Amino acid sequence: MKHKWAMAIDMDRCTGCGACVVACVAENNTPTAGEEEAGKGRLMQWLRVSRFWKKEGEETRAIFVPTPCMHCEKAPCEIVCPVYATYHDEDDHLNAMVYNRCIGTRYCANNCPYSVRVFNWWPAKWEKPLDEQLNPDLSVRSRGVMEKCTYCIQRIRRGKETAIKEGRKIRDGEVMPACAQTCPPGAIIFGDLLDPESEISRTVKDTRLFKLMEHLGTEPSTVYLKKQKGPGR
Amino acid sequence: MNERNHLARQGEGKLYEELSRSNLVTTKAWYRAAGILFAVTAGAAGVFFYMMATGIGVTGLSRPVMWGTMIILFVFWIGLSHSGTLISAILRITRAGWRAPVLRGAEAMTVFALMVGGLFPLMHLGRNWRFYYMIPYPNDRLLWPNFRSPLLWDMVAIGTYLTGSILFLYFGMIPDLAVARDFSTGWRKKLYTILAAGFRGTHSEWRRYHVASTLFAVLIIPVAVSVHSIVSWDFAMAMVPGWHSTIFAPYFVAGAIYSGIAGVITVMAFLRRVFRLENFLTERHFDNLGKLLLTMTLVWGYFYFAEFLTTWYSRLPEDWALISSYGGHFLPLFILMLTCNFLIPLPALCLSKVRRSVPAILAVSLVVNVGMLAERALIVVPSLARRNDPSIWLNYFPTWVEISFIVGSITLFSLLYVIFAKLFPVMAISDIKEHLFRTTDRAVGGAVVPSVAEEDEGEGK
Ligand code: SF4
Numbered sequence A: 001m002k003h004k005w006a007m008a009i010d011m012d013r014c015t016g017c018g019a020c021v022v023a024c025v026a027e028n029n030t031p032t033a034g035e036e037e038a039g040k041g042r043l044m045q046w047l048r049v050s051r052f053w054k055k056e057g058e059e060t061r062a063i064f065v066p067t068p069c070m071h072c073e074k075a076p077c078e079i080v081c082p083v084y085a086t087y088h089d090e091d092d093h094l095n096a097m098v099y100n101r102c103i104g105t106r107y108c109a110n111n112c113p114y115s116v117r118v119f120n121w122w123p124a125k126w127e128k129p130l131d132e133q134l135n136p137d138l139s140v141r142s143r144g145v146m147e148k149c150t151y152c153i154q155r156i157r158r159g160k161e162t163a164i165k166e167g168r169k170i171r172d173g174e175v176m177p178a179c180a181q182t183c184p185p186g187a188i189i190f191g192d193l194l195d196p197e198s199e200i201s202r203t204v205k206d207t208r209l210f211k212l213m214e215h216l217g218t219e220p221s222t223v224y225l226k227k228q229k230g231p232g233r
Numbered sequence B: 001m002n003e004r005n006h007l008a009r010q011g012e013g014k015l016y017e018e019l020s021r022s023n024l025v026t027t028k029a030w031y032r033a034a035g036i037l038f039a040v041t042a043g044a045a046g047v048f049f050y051m052m053a054t055g056i057g058v059t060g061l062s063r064p065v066m067w068g069t070m071i072i073l074f075v076f077w078i079g080l081s082h083s084g085t086l087i088s089a090i091l092r093i094t095r096a097g098w099r100a101p102v103l104r105g106a107e108a109m110t111v112f113a114l115m116v117g118g119l120f121p122l123m124h125l126g127r128n129w130r131f132y133y134m135i136p137y138p139n140d141r142l143l144w145p146n147f148r149s150p151l152l153w154d155m156v157a158i159g160t161y162l163t164g165s166i167l168f169l170y171f172g173m174i175p176d177l178a179v180a181r182d183f184s185t186g187w188r189k190k191l192y193t194i195l196a197a198g199f200r201g202t203h204s205e206w207r208r209y210h211v212a213s214t215l216f217a218v219l220i221i222p223v224a225v226s227v228h229s230i231v232s233w234d235f236a237m238a239m240v241p242g243w244h245s246t247i248f249a250p251y252f253v254a255g256a257i258y259s260g261i262a263g264v265i266t267v268m269a270f271l272r273r274v275f276r277l278e279n280f281l282t283e284r285h286f287d288n289l290g291k292l293l294l295t296m297t298l299v300w301g302y303f304y305f306a307e308f309l310t311t312w313y314s315r316l317p318e319d320w321a322l323i324s325s326y327g328g329h330f331l332p333l334f335i336l337m338l339t340c341n342f343l344i345p346l347p348a349l350c351l352s353k354v355r356r357s358v359p360a361i362l363a364v365s366l367v368v369n370v371g372m373l374a375e376r377a378l379i380v381v382p383s384l385a386r387r388n389d390p391s392i393w394l395n396y397f398p399t400w401v402e403i404s405f406i407v408g409s410i411t412l413f414s415l416l417y418v419i420f421a422k423l424f425p426v427m428a429i430s431d432i433k434e435h436l437f438r439t440t441d442r443a444v445g446g447a448v449v450p451s452v453a454e455e456d457e458g459e460g461k
Helices: A019-027 A035-039 A076-080 A107-111 A153-165 A178-182 A199-203 B003-009 B012-019 B028-054 B069-094 B100-123 B128-134 B150-182 B186-195 B203-236 B248-274 B283-314 B317-327 B331-343 B345-350 B352-356 B358-385 B400-423 B429-438
Strands: A005-010 A048-056 A059-067 A086-089 A094-097 A188-192 A222-225 B439-444 B447-452
Touching (some): A019 A178, A076 A086, A076 A107, B028 B400, B069 B100, B069 B150, B069 B203, B069 B248, B069 B358, B069 B400, B100 B128, B100 B150, B150 B203, B150 B429, B203 B248, B283 B317, B317 B358, B345 B352, B345 B358, B352 B358
Antiparallel strands (some): A005 A188, A048 A059, A086 A094
16 A cells, blocks of 8 residues: 655644654654753754744744654655665655664765754663653664654554554544644644545645755655744734 | 996896885884884774774764764875875876886875775774675675665775775886895795796786786776765765865865875885985975976865855855855864965975975975865865754864874874885886986086986887
């Protein structure tokens, strides 16, 4: 069964609360880095909320851009990997990672224009008691490999398996990455673009739609909805 | 009549003794030098194993700056390696009369710089012990490396160049190894007998040798040029502002030749001092190499200017953020590069006094190589530190681990060279001899000038 998973992030709804980041860390067994390491740019988060300041007359406004992997259709990270550790999953249109193939050249991270790939600088570690809530559905990555957002591929897999077992198609909203599930204002919409009825298929027709760095031709699957202007906004 | 011509007529044994002193007796000084170099290199290797055991976290790398000192050193050493074989090949093809004493030293420099440079991409891997995943070896799962990746092209290119340079070096050495075989005893005799491959110096052997060495020289030039183009494509093929530029390939090749010539001069100056080769490596050689270096200063300056000009003119925001960082955080590096690569060498090399004084030109060469290291750093780091997303911009400083790699790479290179000089003839004896035989001193009016007889082009050749 083929799918084209995609994500839309509504910047009108995003408040920059960071719940998605926490959910992502918890779901994906992302090791904690600690304050000092984080200051050195070694944060292991697969999803970051970039913050920009915009001056509008007297006021300065914060703009939050949650940035997960864009799962580019024409992914620049894939072509430069010498060992095919990162490749295109044709069935799900995902940019997948084979962690135990990765040798850590870090070339993919350089070539990702969104800089969303994170590297395991140290052996993974968790502050107590975080180690007790590791997710059994996916591996803990070893030191020296690159890792990244996979749209919670373990959830996608589970959804597909359940659907096959029950002999039906995946229902819209059945598969949901942790960030989308957790986002309090519901700013993250996720679904299958090949399903014309799905919410994501409706969302991508929105006129507010834009893509990050579209001019680079990466054809990202993660898209954004512009903030609306006007009173009360 | 000067002394050198006498030497040639005194027979090969004397010449060999004169040119390869180090092969004959092992002095205390040699043991001391080699010992120190070995100790420092072993220390750096220890640091590498420490990094391998703990994780890449011990370096100063971070999320935007994923490549640092190790890649800088890779580009630097591969660049340095360039000129040796290239100069030697070009001088062979153009039959430059002064070339003979420069050849061997330059070729050996290429091989050792390549060996040192080639280590760094392997060292910088997150899981170094899995480096063989990049090699297309047959395996159960039919997994192949990705031939679309510039890193793989790199591996192939460097492998080719290393093989080519080693063959080139060895091939050029065969007649000298034969001489060494004839004048040595003990285990050296055995070693040289094997390596000399039965070369006896008959007429037909020499004829074939000349044809083959010309062919070799012609073939190695495109390899040399392509290798550094491919190294530049590691960067130029990536979608990183500041890297994604068509000028990178010629620019890298020019830079490589530039630093390579400086490297050759450095190596020559040391050889001359250590092996007392003042009779053979004359001021004329340094003068000529100095002129080459001057040319490359100008070429490099032009390329740098051209690269800047297009960026400055278009002012694309991504590129412009990068260029601005040269005036900000990376200003010291930028100033260092510009001073060492252009502002000092250009006027200095214009003076024939500087070119003809060995200490002075050695100083200029060292300055140029410091500048080239800064240039490589400026290529790799700022582009990454100022990526597309300003929210993650970060600066980079090497840690003690990486600094020890810089030191270790220099000592490793020197160590390899010192061992080489101990084992093999450091000067192209047969080439020198050939040149000396052709040289006679003629009296022209009141002055005595050296004149060189040239081979006839034409039948019977
Ligand atoms: S966003 Fe980056 S990591 Fe994700 S597919 Fe695109 S290039 Fe690869």
